[in-house]
Amino acid sequence: MxxxxxxxxxxxxxxxxxxxxxxxxxxxxxxxxxxxxxxxxxxxxxxxxxxxxxxxxxxxxxxxxxxxxxxxxxxxxxxxxxxxxxxxxxxxxxxxxxxxxxxxxxxxxxxxxxxHSTAIDVGQLNHKYFFSNMGIGIDALIIKKYERAGKRTLPAYIKASLSASLQFKPQKTFISFNNQIIETDPLILFISNSNEMGYNMSLTPKASLHDGLLDMIIIPELSFFEKSILGYNVLRNSIEKFKKAKHYPVKEIQIEMPSKIFIDAQIDGEQYNLKTNKLNVTILPSALHVLAD
CATH class of the missing domain: 3.40.50.10330 (Probable inorganic polyphosphate/atp-NAD kinase; domain 1)
Structure with a gap:
């Protein structure tokens, strides 16, 4: 039984x-x-x-x-x-x-x-797990506004995105991965295990749940016009055409935001206020068994 x-x-x-x-x-x-x-x-x-x-x-x-x-x-x-x-x-x-x-x-x-089951990779952010994605850029503010809207609909998500684009202020961030350190003020710092964010949208269309890697996207601060182009590319799942989006396959990332005490993040589409300004993100290969065809 x-x-x-x-x-x-x-x-x-x-x-x-x-x-x-x-x-x-x-x-x-x-x-x-x-x-x-x-x-x-x-x-x-x-x-x-x-x-x-x-x-x-x-x-x-x-x-x-x-x-x-x-x-x-x-x-x-x-x-x-x-x-x-x-x-x-x-x-x-x-x-x-x-x-x-x-x-x-x-x-x-x-x-x-x-x-029938398949073993999928799992992302780990400090002591929290994520299965789809996490981010500490504008997407964290979008989710915060989206949750406050009280409506889980695509129009509410778009409205939250437009509001966040006017309010979000990038912070100096140090990102260590693959034996290099990047200093940037990211509009988007998005790390994904899955090839979809939801609503059939994706920043990482080539990400895989089975490859033992995370897909990191870094996008610097943009002009209003550039943000509009970015939004269009996200809705069209054509982020690879947006030249300012830098993509990195990674297994482990260290992130520090020295000007912050706490970091706002979204983890699998839920808003979190992390009580630290240092993050360690890793991949746990084949760590979860999921029923799927």
Whole structure:
């Protein structure tokens, strides 16, 4: 008998999804599956629920939510034999899209039933994990404004991006990687494990979850016109055509922002205020098992 533990974020995306315990229980015959379903009640609750679920030794733990919920569940599963499953009900769903996990509930559950898994790389930022991407440039401010908007929609994301572009002030940053040190004032300092950010947009279209590398993009301060061109290229997934975007494949990066005490960051599309001005970012190859075709 296969034991599957589901963790549902009821307010992921617009909060109007109809994924429920009763629906899930109807999809899994009792003679073949043991099913348990929990609902999150607030941010970080998925961490607690996952830790409790792990103690019961399930075969799979299924994160039903967006990239933030997936991050909380997956962070507890790194280095374990328990497989992560995903039913994407969030707004961006970058990791699920990269793994080709359908948004249709029936099709996503079919993937879970097949039980096929793949081992993916995991990014680590100090003591936090990321599975899609992280950034400490303008994207961190965009996410901060996006979260405050209260609406997880593409128009809200675009509005947050436009507002952040007028407000963001780059800070002197030292970046050490591949035996070199770069000093820059980055508009964007983006490090990705996945080839998609969500909403079918990407800064790193060639990134892979399986290559043992992170993809780092550094873009300096830009004029308003250049920002417009950059935005167009991001929406068109043609960032390689933007000449001021420098791309580096890396395994480990040290970042220091000497003028800051704390660093604002986005990690898998969630805003964090990191209580340090020094970051160490590394890749953990094949550290997470995920159910995917």
């Amino acid at each position: 296969t034991y599957i533990h589901f963790i549902i974020n009821p307010i992921s995306g617009s909060g109007k999804h109809n994924l429920s315990a009763s629906y899930i229980l109807n999809q899994f015959p009792k003679e073949k599956y043991q099913i348990q379903v929990d609902y999150t009640k607030q941010k970080k609750h998925a961490l607690e629920l996952t830790k409790t679920a792990i103690a019961k030794k399930p075969d799979y733990i299924i994160a039903c939510g967006g990239d933030g919920t997936i991050n909380e569940v997956a962070s507890c599963l790194v280095g374990t034999s328990i497989k992560l499953g995903i039913i994407p009900v969030g707004s961006g769903n970058g990791l699920a899209s990269n793994l080709k996990i359908p948004r249709n509930f029936d099709k996503a559950i079919a993937v879970i039933k097949k039980g």
